[in-house]
Amino acid sequence: MKRVLVIEDSQDFLDIFKQFLSTDFEVVVSLDQDEIERLIPEVDLVICDYHFSPVLTFEKVVEIVADRKPVILCSGSPDVTYRHSVPKTEAYKSLKPLALSLLNQGVKLQITSQGGIQMLHDDQVDLSEFGSVKVFRASHVEWEPEGWYVDSAKTGRRLASGFKTRQEALTWEKSHYSPGGDGWDEIEDSNQEGEVG
Amino acid sequence: MSHFTKLDVAQIVDADAFEAAAKELGLKTSRNTTAKSYHGRNSLEADVVVHMIPGDDIALTKNKDGKFDMQADWSYMGSSMIRDTQFKTVQDLQNRLVQLTTKHTIVSRYKRQGFRADVSEDENQNLNVTLIRA
Numbered sequence: 001m002k003r004v005l006v007i008e009d010s011q012d013f014l015d016i017f018k019q020f021l022s023t024d025f026e027v028v029v030s031l032d033q034d035e036i037e038r039l040i041p042e043v044d045l046v047i048c049d050y051h052f053s054p055v056l057t058f059e060k061v062v063e064i065v066a067d068r069k070p071v072i073l074c075s076g077s078p079d080v081t082y083r084h085s086v087p088k089t090e091a092y093k094s095l096k097p098l099a100l101s102l103l104n105q106g107v108k109l110q111i112t113s114q115g116g117i118q119m120l121h122d123d124q125v126d127l128s129e130f131g132s133v134k135v136f137r138a139s140h141v142e143w144e145p146e147g148w149y150v151d152s153a154k155t156g157r158r159l160a161s162g163f164k165t166r167q168e169a170l171t172w173e174k175s176h177y178s179p180g181g182d183g184w185d186e187i188e189d190s191n192q193e194g195e196v197g
Numbered sequence: 198m199s200h201f202t203k204l205d206v207a208q209i210v211d212a213d214a215f216e217a218a219a220k221e222l223g224l225k226t227s228r229n230t231t232a233k234s235y236h237g238r239n240s241l242e243a244d245v246v247v248h249m250i251p252g253d254d255i256a257l258t259k260n261k262d263g264k265f266d267m268q269a270d271w272s273y274m275g276s277s278m279i280r281d282t283q284f285k286t287v288q289d290l291q292n293r294l295v296q297l298t299t300k301h302t303i304v305s306r307y308k309r310q311g312f313r314a315d316v317s318e319d320e321n322q323n324l325n326v327t328l329i330r331a
Contacts, residue, residue, distance in 0.1 A: 106315075106329035109303075113322040115295035117207050121200040125307070125328065130207040130299065138199045173199055179325040187201045 218297030232256030
């Protein structure tokens with residue numbers, strides 16, 4: 001499970017963040033600069049308040065993190081902007097999708113210890129130069145009145161549901177079926193050939 | 198809805214990447230020279246030669262498809278050379294060379310296309326690569 005560092009001084013907001021982030025992430029909390037510096041290599045994403053300490057500022061946190069991990073600003077101040085930001089008033093609906101989206105940037109593939117290559121298909125990476133490629137369905141993303149859902153193509157089991165948008169379902173699916181994700185083992189077990197489309 | 202893409206064993210398509218892989222394993226290499234095998238009794242012109250012990254090399258040669266094959270006296274290597282390396286079997290050595298060659302090929306190819314590559318190794322010695330458009 002991906003780890004998210006939350007830097008937030010309000011216990012109420014911490015409780016709210018933990019409530020809806022902990023379904024997809026391991027949440028760690030800190031307000032201490034030394035501890036934050038130590039934690040950065042160990043977490044995948046940072047969610048940071050703007051006004052939370054007279055000593056440690058949001059700008060300082062961004063400086064500490066540098067380009068190592070994505071940072072989301074989650075602030076109640078309407079006049080504060082940052083490239084990845086969510087107003088606290090919209091945190092419940094926007095924070096998790098943005099976190100998942102930032103964590104799923106890029107194309108992930110695995111080169112196995114046996115010399116093979118496997119990945120969730122992405123048109124940006126063409127593996128055919130390395131030999132004969134097999135492509136097969138991983139999942140079905142469909143709609144029902146309660147929202148978009150994801151079913152495993154291998155087992156038919158419902159994996160996740162209730163997504164407000166199709167993009168949220170696809171973002172979740174990409175995380176689930178990436179190396180290290182909970183669904184990654186399905187590619188290890190699969191040996192079907194040829195289905196494309 | 199998504200699809201998995203899978204390839205059982207990657208073929209070697211880049212001699213530079215193969216040489217980088219061998220060097221990463223601490224092995225000595227030469228380019229465009231003669232590889233020896235069977236205690237020096239056989240020889241073969243190769244694009245890359247990996248020197249295991251005197252008289253027995255791994256040769257990387259271009260095949261008719263424009264890709265590369267590894268050739269060596271693998272049976273002798275299994276009994277003699279492997280005991281001095283980090284690998285338990287010849288197959289382990291071959292697999293690791295192919296794996297690292299593929300890593301160097303992908304990182305180099307996609308860097309030229311404007312991607313940054315993050316590579317990490319998991320507990321099963323698989324390499325997880327993330328390509329991020331820089």
